[in-house]
Amino acid sequence: MEWETVIGLEIHAQLSTKSKIFSSASTEFGQTPNSQACAVDLGLPGVLPVLNVEAVNKAIKFGLAVNAHINQRNIFDRKNYFYPDLPKGYQISQMDLPIVGEGEIEITVDEATKVVGVTRAHLEEDAGKSVHDMFNEYTAVDLNRAGTPLLEIVSEPDMRSAKEAVAYAKKIHALVQYIGICDGNMQEGSFRCDANVSIRPMGQEKLGTRAELKNINSFKFLERAINLEVERQQDILEEGGEVVQETRLYDAVKHQTRSMRSKEEANDYRYFPDPDLLPVEISNELLVSIKADLPELPVEKKARFITQLGLNEYDADVLTSQKSLADYFEVMLESNEKNAKLCANWVMGELSASLNKHQLEIEESPVVAAALAQLVARIGDDTISGKIAKDVFKAMWEGEGSADEIIESKGLKQMTDTGAIEAIVDEIIANNAPQVEQFKSGNEKILGFFVGQAMKATQGKANPKLLNELLRSKLN
Amino acid sequence: MSLSEAQVTQIAYLARLSLSDDELQDNTKDLNDILGLAEQLGAIETDDIEPMAHPLHMTQRLRADVVTEIDQSELFQSIAPKTGNGHYLVPTVIE
Numbered sequence: 377m378e379w380e381t382v383i384g385l386e387i388h389a390q391l392s393t394k395s396k397i398f399s400s401a402s403t404e405f406g407q408t409p410n411s412q413a414c415a416v417d418l419g420l421p422g423v424l425p426v427l428n429v430e431a432v433n434k435a436i437k438f439g440l441a442v443n444a445h446i447n448q449r450n451i452f453d454r455k456n457y458f459y460p461d462l463p464k465g466y467q468i469s470q471m472d473l474p475i476v477g478e479g480e481i482e483i484t485v486d487e488a489t490k491v492v493g494v495t496r497a498h499l500e501e502d503a504g505k506s507v508h509d510m511f512n513e514y515t516a517v518d519l520n521r522a523g524t525p526l527l528e529i530v531s532e533p534d535m536r537s538a539k540e541a542v543a544y545a546k547k548i549h550a551l552v553q554y555i556g557i558c559d560g561n562m563q564e565g566s567f568r569c570d571a572n573v574s575i576r577p578m579g580q581e582k583l584g585t586r587a588e589l590k591n592i593n594s595f596k597f598l599e600r601a602i603n604l605e606v607e608r609q610q611d612i613l614e615e616g617g618e619v620v621q622e623t624r625l626y627d628a629v630k631h632q633t634r635s636m637r638s639k640e641e642a643n644d645y646r647y648f649p650d651p652d653l654l655p656v657e658i659s660n661e662l663l664v665s666i667k668a669d670l671p672e673l674p675v676e677k678k679a680r681f682i683t684q685l686g687l688n689e690y691d692a693d694v695l696t697s698q699k700s701l702a703d704y705f706e707v708m709l710e711s712n713e714k715n716a717k718l719c720a721n722w723v724m725g726e727l728s729a730s731l732n733k734h735q736l737e738i739e740e741s742p743v744v745a746a747a748l749a750q751l752v753a754r755i756g757d758d759t760i761s762g763k764i765a766k767d768v769f770k771a772m773w774e775g776e777g778s779a780d781e782i783i784e785s786k787g788l789k790q791m792t793d794t795g796a797i798e799a800i801v802d803e804i805i806a807n808n809a810p811q812v813e814q815f816k817s818g819n820e821k822i823l824g825f826f827v828g829q830a831m832k833a834t835q836g837k838a839n840p841k842l843l844n845e846l847l848r849s850k851l852n
Numbered sequence: 853m854s855l856s857e858a859q860v861t862q863i864a865y866l867a868r869l870s871l872s873d874d875e876l877q878d879n880t881k882d883l884n885d886i887l888g889l890a891e892q893l894g895a896i897e898t899d900d901i902e903p904m905a906h907p908l909h910m911t912q913r914l915r916a917d918v919v920t921e922i923d924q925s926e927l928f929q930s931i932a933p934k935t936g937n938g939h940y941l942v943p944t945v946i947e
Contacts, residue, residue: 393917401921409938410929414921418928430917451905458868460942473905506945516939644866649905654912 377614378578381606382586383541383571384533387548388526389558390502390566391434397501397525398425398468405564413504413519419464425652427452431525432656434557435475435499436666438527441555441673442494444479446663452499452653455645460517461504469528471647474498475656476527481551482675483543484693492544493532502526521565527557533572533583538602542595545569546697549595550674553699562593569598573605575613584609585619589633591626601626605633677702685709685716694724700738707745708752715756722752726769743772751779764788764836791838794846797830800838801846804829815851823847853891854884 396403399416416423439446451473454466476497483492504519529548535541549567552558560567574586589605592598604626609619624633672680674696681692695705701723708719727748731741751772755765760783771782783789791797804826805812814822826847830838855863860880864871871879925938934941 395915395917395919395921399921400915400919402919408923408925410925410940411923411938412921413925413928415924415928420928426915427912428917429914432914456866460940460945507939508944508946510939511936511941513944514934514936514941515943515945516937516941518939646866651906653906654908654910655905657911 379575379606379610379613380578380580381536381538381602382533382574382576382583383535383538383602384586385529385531385535385541385545386570386572386588387529387531387545388502388568388570389438389529389548389552389560391431391525391527391557392559392566393428393430393434393525395428396523397428397431397499399523401523403524405566407520409516409518410520413522417463417519417523425468425650427653427656428525431499432475432658433662433666434525435497435527436658436663437555437557437670438497438529438552439476439479440663440667440670441551442476442479442481442497444494444497445477446658447473447475447477448658448660448663449473450475450656450658452650452656453647454650455500455647457645459503459506460515461506461519461522463504463519463522467501467503468650468653469500469647470498475658481544481547483540483547485537485540485543490534490540492534492540495530495532497527497529500526500528527552533574538599538606541571541602542599545598546595547674550696550698554674555671565593568593571598571602571605573602573609574619575606575609584613585621587619587621587633588623589626590623590636593628597626597628600628600631601633604631608633674699674702681716685720687716687720691717691720691724695720698738704738704741704745708749711746711749712752712756715752718752718756719749722748722769726766730769730773742775743769747772747778754779754783758790758792758839759783760788760790761836761840764790788837791834792842794842797834797838797843797846798850800830800833801826801843801850804833805850812851823851826851853887855880855887 391397393403395401396417399414401414401417402412404412416425436446450470452468453471455469455471456466458465474496476494478496479494480491481494482489502521502524504517504522507516507518510516531544535544549560552567553560558566562568569592571589571592572586573589574584576582576584587605587609589601592601605624612619623636625636626633678692678696681687681695682689687695694701696702705719705723708723709716712719727738727741727743731738748769751765751768754760754768755762760768768779768782768788771777771786772779776782777785808826808829811822811825815826823844827840827843830843830847857876857880860876860883861871864876864879929935929940932940
């Protein structure tokens with residue numbers, strides 16, 4: 377039977393505030409255990425949560441960036457469950473009236489564009505961290521993370537493949553960084569994805585029973601975990617079994633998912649409005665001012681790269697896929713406005729390849745944007761050829777200096793002196809009579825042989841255009 | 853609306869309460885009496901009324917995003933049943 381995969385994602389983005397969502401304790405990562413868990417975070421008796429204005433502003437920013445309806449009156453609820461890293465016995469979250477309502481985001485997979493619905497996004501507090509391997513008979517609890525503001529972004533079940541799910545997650549990941557509401561660090565858990573995966577016979581409208589995949593901390597694992605789950609469900613259904621609604625943990629080392637616990641029915645969380653928190657009201661003025669302050673969004677940037685810089689759709693898409701990549705490219709443009717396409721080629725080509733090879737992020741590149749800009753400018757003004765530039769780039773990567781310094785010290789300047797090139801061309805023609813004959817009898821391809829000889833004689837420094845012209849006129 | 857003993861057992865489990873048979877009977881009766889009292893509200897026409905999230909006619913005041921808390925973990929951990937390595941310790945939870 378042919379099956380259709382249906383995927384919805386729940387993304388938890390940690391909002392990059394200094395203090396927690398309901399307390400004035402620090403949110404800084406990696407500090408001494410429990411040194412940043414205050415009385416409010418611990419849920420001690422008599423404390424009162426007070427909402428952080430920045431958490432609200434950042435949530436609104438996200439809503440506006442995905443064209444969502446902002447609920448100008450929204451409410452905090454208690455989600456009740458017991459777990460050691462949740463000291464109060466409930467998580468403060470939003471159920472019936474979340475801050476961000478329906479929105480949408482566009483994704484592109486294999487050159488096909490589709491719109492994925494954002495069902496809602498709500499504010500909530502993070503739980504603490506349980507450490508199971510520190511003591512034999514105990515679970516150790518660090519509550520520094522408890523109370524860190526999260527924006528839970530829930531998608532519609534609009535994705536039909538692991539690839540689409542990854543494209544959507546990457547889009548959201550780029551967006552939250554563009555608008556500066558989340559640092560996007562997946563290793564530190566600032567950006568976490570849970571995937572709801574189900575399958576149904578192709579053409580059937582009713583959704584199949586879903587499993588929720590948790591513990592996925594990279595896009596690569598997201599794709600693998602979903603594909604693995606789809607296979608598991610197909611095997612079950614094709615053998616006449618039934619998929620159980622449950623939460624499954626993805627184990628990246630063993631590359632398998634395992635059942636975590638039968639997910640409690642939603643109403644078992646016994647949500648009710650938190651009496652400690654009053655309804656939040658967002659004024660029209662605040663909405664207008666946040667909207668005015670929104671930076672250029674990835675879609676807008678992409679459109680500008682195409683219309684103003686003349687880049688093609690693909691290049692513009694890649695360059696805007698990450699804020700850091702777009703920032704790098706734009707710094708290069710400052711001194712290279714006319715060489716936009718050349719800049720794009722270098723960022724997506726040589727630079728990206730070297731970064732991949734050394735497993736570096738673009739922020740860690742030994743060749744910074746301004747340095748690469750200088751190199752591209754030297755290609756643009758014919759000081760060096762594109763081929764020589766690759767050698768210069770390698771030297772720059774190795775820390776041998778700036779483009780200009782390396783071109784100077786290694787004597788790589790392109791030969792544009794017609795007289796000097798002419799002398800070399802004459803010599804080559806004189807020494808290679810048989811090839812000259814072949815050219816004259818109509819073998820155009822042999823021209824490449826002469827170009828090669830001339831480049832060899834000049835260590836690749838002859839201006840290719842000039843060389844070609846000279847060769848043609850001399851040979852004819 | 854009334855609650856069965858099975859439902860009360862389930863609610864007790866979710867709240868991590870263990871009830872003896874007598875307590876289960878007493879609690880079921882008490883809860884049903886309370887529900888009966890609340891049911892009187894059903895007589896009121898509420899179609900055009902927005903559910904109230906809070907009894908106060910006020911909106912939430914917001915706090916500036918400033919860190920003012922200091923590290924009081926030693927004080928807090930002094931009242932914890934068990935601690936170690938700066939962590940709160942609880943019986944092993946296996947997932």
